[in-house]
Amino acid sequence: MHSFACAGCHGTNGGSAGLLMPSLAGQSKVAIVGAMKKFQSGERASTIMGRLAKGYTDADFEAMGEFFSKQKLHATNQKLDKALVKKGAALQEANCSRCHLDDGKDGKDDTPLIANQWLPYLQVQMDMYLSGTRKMSEQKAEKIKPLSKTDLDALLHFYASVK
Amino acid sequence: MTLDRRNFIKLLGGASGLALTGQAVAQAKSAAVSAGSAAEIMPKGSARRVVVIGGGYGGTIAAKYVRMLDKSIEVVLIERNKEFVSCPFSNFYIAGLMPDMQALTIKYDKLASNHGIKMLHAEVTAIDPAAKMVATSQGRLAYDRLIVSPGIDFMTDGIEGYDAQTPEIFPHAWKAGPQSALLRKQLQAMKDGGTVAISMPLMPFRCPPGPYERACLIASYLKKHKPKSKLILLDANPDVVSKKPLFVKAWKDYYKDNFQYISGQATKVDNKTRTLVIDNFDDYKVEVINLIPPQRAGNIAVASDLTDDKKRWCPVDAVSLESTRHKDIHVLGDATLLPSDGPAMPKSGYSANSQAKFCAINVVALMNGKPTAALSAINACYSGVSETESVSVSHVFKLVGGKIKVTATAVSPVDFSLGKIEKAYGESWLKNVLTEMST
Numbered sequence: 001m002h003s004f005a006c007a008g009c010h011g012t013n014g015g016s017a018g019l020l021m022p023s024l025a026g027q028s029k030v031a032i033v034g035a036m037k038k039f040q041s042g043e044r045a046s047t048i049m050g051r052l053a054k055g056y057t058d059a060d061f062e063a064m065g066e067f068f069s070k071q072k073l074h075a076t077n078q079k080l081d082k083a084l085v086k087k088g089a090a091l092q093e094a095n096c097s098r099c100h101l102d103d104g105k106d107g108k109d110d111t112p113l114i115a116n117q118w119l120p121y122l123q124v125q126m127d128m129y130l131s132g133t134r135k136m137s138e139q140k141a142e143k144i145k146p147l148s149k150t151d152l153d154a155l156l157h158f159y160a161s162v163k
Numbered sequence: 164m165t166l167d168r169r170n171f172i173k174l175l176g177g178a179s180g181l182a183l184t185g186q187a188v189a190q191a192k193s194a195a196v197s198a199g200s201a202a203e204i205m206p207k208g209s210a211r212r213v214v215v216i217g218g219g220y221g222g223t224i225a226a227k228y229v230r231m232l233d234k235s236i237e238v239v240l241i242e243r244n245k246e247f248v249s250c251p252f253s254n255f256y257i258a259g260l261m262p263d264m265q266a267l268t269i270k271y272d273k274l275a276s277n278h279g280i281k282m283l284h285a286e287v288t289a290i291d292p293a294a295k296m297v298a299t300s301q302g303r304l305a306y307d308r309l310i311v312s313p314g315i316d317f318m319t320d321g322i323e324g325y326d327a328q329t330p331e332i333f334p335h336a337w338k339a340g341p342q343s344a345l346l347r348k349q350l351q352a353m354k355d356g357g358t359v360a361i362s363m364p365l366m367p368f369r370c371p372p373g374p375y376e377r378a379c380l381i382a383s384y385l386k387k388h389k390p391k392s393k394l395i396l397l398d399a400n401p402d403v404v405s406k407k408p409l410f411v412k413a414w415k416d417y418y419k420d421n422f423q424y425i426s427g428q429a430t431k432v433d434n435k436t437r438t439l440v441i442d443n444f445d446d447y448k449v450e451v452i453n454l455i456p457p458q459r460a461g462n463i464a465v466a467s468d469l470t471d472d473k474k475r476w477c478p479v480d481a482v483s484l485e486s487t488r489h490k491d492i493h494v495l496g497d498a499t500l501l502p503s504d505g506p507a508m509p510k511s512g513y514s515a516n517s518q519a520k521f522c523a524i525n526v527v528a529l530m531n532g533k534p535t536a537a538l539s540a541i542n543a544c545y546s547g548v549s550e551t552e553s554v555s556v557s558h559v560f561k562l563v564g565g566k567i568k569v570t571a572t573a574v575s576p577v578d579f580s581l582g583k584i585e586k587a588y589g590e591s592w593l594k595n596v597l598t599e600m601s602t
Binding site: 002004005006007008009010011012016017018019020021047048051052053054055056060124 | 227228513516517520521524538539540541543555557558559560561569570571572573575581584585587588590591592593594595596598599602
């Protein structure tokens with residue numbers, strides 16, 4: 001029941017209404033545990049999340065992952081540029097689908113589910129990857145480098161649109 | 164001095180002494196109303212019932228989570244107003260950084276219909292712990308367990324000259340709504356060159372960083388719109404009590420030409436000459452006075468004997484938030500006094516939200532004869548330091564040996580390197596927390 005406290009920022013049962021906060025509802029347990037450990041160690045940059053993560057144990061993270069992974073995926077209702085969604089849909093297969101499985105509704109290993117997240121949240125994360133604030137895996141960097149800023153934004157539009 | 168004191172007492176006895184003695188008012192009202200509407204309303208059927216008093220940051224969440232955890236328990240949420248205006252972020256409105264209070268305001272209809280909560284818009288006038296009844300302006304109703312989330316009221320006895328009119332002249336704006344609108348209007352109407360004073364009370368009070376954030380945002384407003392004007396923050400505490408390095412940096416870097424911090428306590432106010440006296444010594448004659456008086460638990464908690472011997476805050480068990488004074492009554496939010504090992508939980512919206520959840524979990528456990536659970540809580544709080552930057556403080560609390568203990572706490576980097584993104588995160592926080600309260 002640690003997870004109830006998360007809702008002040010991430011929404012009831014992890015369904016976020018705030019554009020910069022990711023929904024945790026339906027997120028995979030392994031992704032949540034992995035992210036919390038990285039926040040705790042500082043490996044993943046953050047503002048408040050890393051500071052809060054220091055107050056919890058690995059067992060707490062497991063409990064949080066268990067709770068949120070069982071919640072129903074939160075449907076966001078956001079206006080998206082249709083042309084960009086279409087462009088992103090054409091790009092995702094070749095560039096992202098090896099890790100972001102099933103149109104982002106599933107993830108390989110600890111790859112998080114990104115389908116239907118708020119676009120502004122995805123954009124901030126991408127900016128952090130590009131500026132080096134958030135570290136990328138080698139495979140991710142290899143895929144992202146050749147893509148233009150518009151291509152990347154199109155991909156984010158696509159994943160935000162997946163219901 | 165003697166004469167003033169006599170006038171002060173005269174006012175107390177008069178019909179206009181309303182704001183002075185909340186407790187007396189609540190008791191008087193209680194006597195009047197219980198005589199007038201003693202009829203029982205919403206008679207209890209076979210279902211067990213939780214009654215929640217107060218539809219703010221704590222009460223809405225307690226009502227919702229009891230229903231989420233056990234649909235067989237009936238929940239009645241009693242709130243006098245049809246809308247709730249958030250104190251968090253109201254400083255942005257006061258400083259002209261929000262067009263209106265829409266982003267701060269929630270209604271109760273969706274919360275009620277989504278979760279099957281029965282709303283009762285009424286004024287609670289008394290609690291009878293022995294009969295397990297709550298008296299309201301609409302009539303009396305029975306409960307099995309009562310959750311009281313009354314927020315704060317003011318203790319103005321220590322400020323000579325403070326009367327019912329004072330907040331209309333020197334707004335506290337420490338309960339969001341008309342008071343916030345009044346302070347904003349006064350700031351906007353003030354001529355360029357005028358001086359503004361914020362007077363803040365000794366700890367503990369609602370929202371420890373709030374007065375300092377207000378100082379930053381009003382100073383920012385003055386700098387831009389009234390460049391000849393000045394702001395003074397009169398702090399009853401000997402030093403800054405929250406996020407000190409961050410606020411001090413903002414004052415030094417952004418507001419050194421129009422802002423002054425002074426440690427001192429408001430002891431006297433004169434509505435007519437618009438004068439504030441600090442420590443019985445210094446007179447401040449200023450155009451706009453934002454006078455935030457010392458605080459205690461909301462009137463109903465004091466009138467219902469839920470407060471401690473000092474009649475200030477409500478002592479509770481740290482696990483279930485059950486009152487140590489009356490059985491089957493739980494108190495949460497700003498009004499509580501939780502046993503703590505180290506620093507107390509700040510009186511914040513997020514603290515109330517967190518407390519409401521572990522209160523709901525344990526209320527449901529107790530009603531179902533299950534063991535209570537020691538839970539964790541979060542506080543996260545954003546403060547604006549300029550038009551474009553915010554800073555934050557965060558805490559994780561766990562229950563250790565029946566006491567609340569901080570397991571992690573930190574503030575933003577002092578160089579404001581995260582200021583812009585934290586401003587945006589703060590806005591997302593507001594959206595999420597108000598959505599959680601209203602849906």
